[in-house]
Amino acid sequence: MGEEFVRLSDVTKRFGSAPPALDAVSGSIRGGEITGLIGPDGAGKTTLIRLMTGLILPDSGVIEVLGFDTQKNPAGIQASIGYMPQRFGLYEDLSVQENLDLYADLRGLPLAERPAVFDELLTFTDLKRFTGRLAGKLSGGMKQKLGLACALLKKPRLLLLDEPGVGVDPISRRDLWTMVEDLTREGIGVLWSTAYLDEAEACDRVLLLNEGKLLFTGTPSGLTGRVDGRVFKLGGIEGRRRPILTKVLDQKGVVDGVIQGEAIRLVLDAPEPQGWKATDVAGRAAALSPAAPRFEDAFVDMLGGGPGGESKLADAAIPRDQNEGRAVIEARGLTKRFGDFTAASDITFSIPRGQIFGLLGPNGAGKSTTFKMLCGLLKPTEGEGRVAGFDLRHDTAEARNRLGYMAQKFSLYGDLSVAQNLAFFAGVYGLSGARKRERITLMTDIFDFRSILGMSAKDLPLGLKQRLALACAVLHEPEALFLDEPTSGVDPITRREFWTHINGLVEKGVTVLVTTHFMDEAEYCDRISLIYRGRSIALGSPDELKASVAGKDIPDPTMEDAFIALVQNSDLAETA
Amino acid sequence: MSTEAPPTGRARRFAALVRKESLQVIRDPSSILIAFVLPLILLVIFGYGVSLDATRTRIGLVIEDATPIAQDLAASFQASRYFEVAVGRDRRDFEEDLILGRVRGIVVIPASFADVGAAGGSPQIQVNVDGSDPNTANFVQNYAQGVVGTWMAQRAAEMAMRPPPISVEQRFWFNPELASRNFLVPGSIAIVMTLVGTLLTSLVVAREWERGTMEAMMATPVAAAELLAGKILPYFILGLVSMSLCVLIAVFVFGVPFRGSVLALYALSASFLMPALGQGLLISAATKNQFLASQLALLSAFLPAFLLSGFLFEISSMPWIIRMITTIVPARYLIPSLQSVFVAGDIWPMFLRSIAVMLTIGAVLFILAARSTRKRIA
């Protein structure tokens, strides 16, 4: 076990009169390890990190970082830590090299060492080709790597990373993880804050925060041990998975359930189902088989379980005729060129009514471009995209009335209150009078907005922002939903709730196009197109994609394995 | 690079901050616009456009009296270099023009003009001016007085009568041709430095808070003082460069005289940039928001530099409470000194006093800015 780099004793911090952001937190971070700082949004993760940098001071309690007290000697700390804030702290109008030079100077990296260090970091982060590019023009994953490189310039003893994985594709995240792991071998202590629980699982130790309180500290296996023997896979399902998931979640003793390809993953409150059988809910061939517990299972269990399977939103939706057979969203040879750069090339697919279609791919691969062409934000250079039979670039407002849109940043008006946001989106989609009031009341009830109607949207915690964004996107009962990384940065509980609503709507005949970086979200999709370097390199159901890469090395690949393997295969084919 | 002795950490950090800031200035077209294009526009406007001197004001001249003496006075008006005269027989000819602003005044030589004079009375002429612009109205009145005065003197000489008992000789020192350009151009240089020093600086620092780069900076070994100094130096230099450009154009293009010394020019400008930059830093630290920063900079720096500095409007004519406010406006101290550097020459006692006051205001603002930019983010 490494030396204790950070010692927290009874740290409390309040902002204003709200309940404390951190409440008597004690714990430690050791050198040579990756410590995961885990918790839902608003749990106090960022506050804790800022306290460690000395940028804010605790109201009570003591924080010692590398032997310095943050109250007395913040300069001593700041000289020997590396810190990557959530927004990476890059200057967007400086180039990659200029950002590196700046931080090298600020951190006092000797000139003589620079060529070697830069070379190492640029190789390490694979940014060598882009040294002249402005940071603002990099993709999310590249920005994050550059942010990390800047934080690593002068080998810090302690590296603080605030949600480095948000909005970054699995390949970049895996790269980053490998880099950080290498660092720990040199004795560096790393604090990695995250809402991605697969990352948490790989940490050496975790600190689990919820509502400012430290719920758990120890090794991830210590936490997963809590659900040992209570995790199952429900296979052999007959019919559609989504209604079955809804049913299963309503069974007694079911703590959590998510779709995993053709199967459903369940966490129960006991080693056996109490009072129900797999065959009752999922058809004759259904069977429960034990599965290896994951961190996320334990996390959800610890926070009191996921939401139920019922979506009031879906219950209130009018069912649409599903047997129309006609594709609701269609991409025909979509191509977009910016100058001589082809961002998307000949993308073709169609999504029948009542299906979820996923666009996956590394950052900057062209999935956003494809997405934007389909919802009418970008004009394709060639080909066409149709939604419910309309080309959104030309067709009327009535056509656009049929689609709901929810963007990465949740695109709410921060200066407006919750009620005002709802009223605005209702109005923009042509709802008025009684119908407008009725829909807004319905959304308020379903999403439980009543107590926060007067709050500014910008002051809401991330999870609530996301709910509000969803409410605004479905107010007008669209036929098709466009979701662009709809759960980016949101914790697993909120994410489950979100998917419960989406699943419910899809069952009522809504068609969904989604882009995502969460591989477990990809599992919810009926079909997936994997976009890489502007082309669709694979198209199929999650299980088909997984099967396509199964082999000796990985007999039972996860979605993430499939993703990485497919991208690598494409690279191989390219070089061959 | 490698042959130099390695600079100390502090010096290198500082150089890095300065370099970063300079690159950002160069990359953003809007900073170039404010630092170089707007100054040019201002200079052209103040050099050519905004002239307070009413040269060739249009007036209507109504001659109701056909006698030679009245005609002679009318000819004097027509010959005046201050007026562009339209002649009429009836004042109603010009009433509409006066309402529409096509003429600024109507001079009436009444029918009784010669008769009153012949009868030994004091003849009168009427000057009706457009009072909706009081400044121009005053000028028209004064010029009309001048025309009449000159005319009387000439007539007296012609008729070999006694000259007027007092002959007045007017001398406008420093600026005998009374070109308002000569005092407006130096004044506009102060405005330019206010824009670069306060508006631009407050915007760029507010942007760092908005984009979260300030947080990353603060978590590095950089001291708060270095951070502030690193922000200031590039804009200090930019302010001086922009000022120098203005001076060159003022002198070589507009022909504004430059009678003082370059030393005085730079000493004054540098002292003025201190409070300007301090104010910019303070605004951005207090607002951390670009929209608010821009509005505050406009209100607390640009408008005072324009209105409360004696640039266009005489401070002595303002109500006392506003005169009090002007004492804390740095531009108020710069502008008279700068005007002197251009048209009068070095008047060091005055300059030194201005420099001392500006540096004092600057010091107060810097202390306030440093206090609100301690290395804390919340």
Added chain:
Amino acid sequence: MWWTRLKALIIKELLAILRDPRGRLILIGPPILQLVIFSYAATLEVKNIDVLVLNQDSGAWSQELVNRIAGAPTFRSIERVGSPDALRARIDAQQAIAAIHIGPTFSRDIAAGRPADLQIILDGRRSNAAQIVAGYLNQIVNQLSAEIGAGARGAGQAVTVVPRNWFNQNLIFQWFMVPNLVAAIALLIGLVVTALSIARERELGTFDQLMVSPLRTHEILIGKVIPPMIIGTFHMTIYILAAVFIFGVPLRGSLLMLYGSSIFYLLSVVGVGLFISALSMTQQQAILGAFLFMVPAMLLSGFATPIENMPDWLQPITYASPLRYFLVIVRGVFLKDLPFNEAMNNTIPLAIIAFLTLAAAAWLFRRRME
């Protein structure tokens, strides 16, 4: 249907500006401060003048002259100096704007009927104020001169100039400045508010949300145009009320006409703002861009100095400033009962500017979406 959408957008725009207390403060505080400071500080009148006297004459006439100057209300103080050097030093340091140098033979010359010389020295660095002061001093001297002459010759031939100030009998400067401000305030605030509107949504990422909604491009533009116009009308109304009830500026023309043409004025200001907004990538660019237009537009509008004083080649540029036209209308309606025809003549160019800028903004806006 389109009205529901548009209404939602307009309400949203207004809320986005007004809901934040700091935003409300910015829209209310500065305009009031500007009204007070501008109307009291921005005066080209010259009052409270300090004048130096170098009197080398010991006779009665010089004393009479000095007394008359001291008695004039525009002069605050008279300081006697003993030597030309002292005079020079004080003028240099701008401790006085003017000086009177009375030669040693002044009274004797007058008594002897010789022309008596008097020198008035003025600080040409402040040429405008200096000229006005020269005017005041000359008037006093001429008056004295006329009286001396009259005394010596009996009834003289001196021609008196009888000034008569139309529209503003006492040449009250605020009657000039406050109506100007009614026009200027809409430019000052409207331009920045509009310029930020699109740039801000772009930076915050809500812009795409608008673009995928059923709102058409022209609806978005209309939705962005109307709120600043409402705010501009509000500011103008406040200023008009202040002009009439606080500053006592007479309102002689038709308010209806004023508001009628203000629609086109506001449209043209907002059009320029939207154009800048569509052109800018960031808020900073929008703010500075608005500024870059605003300053010349103010200075070249005739706001502070008459356009006819500008050189001929520069005057055409003033046609691009919406303020130029609206100033004629506001001043005219307040003080002169401006005829309808003339108001039309100045409203049509505003309509043209509005049309051109809005069309350009719409074009840029569409092009940016490609």
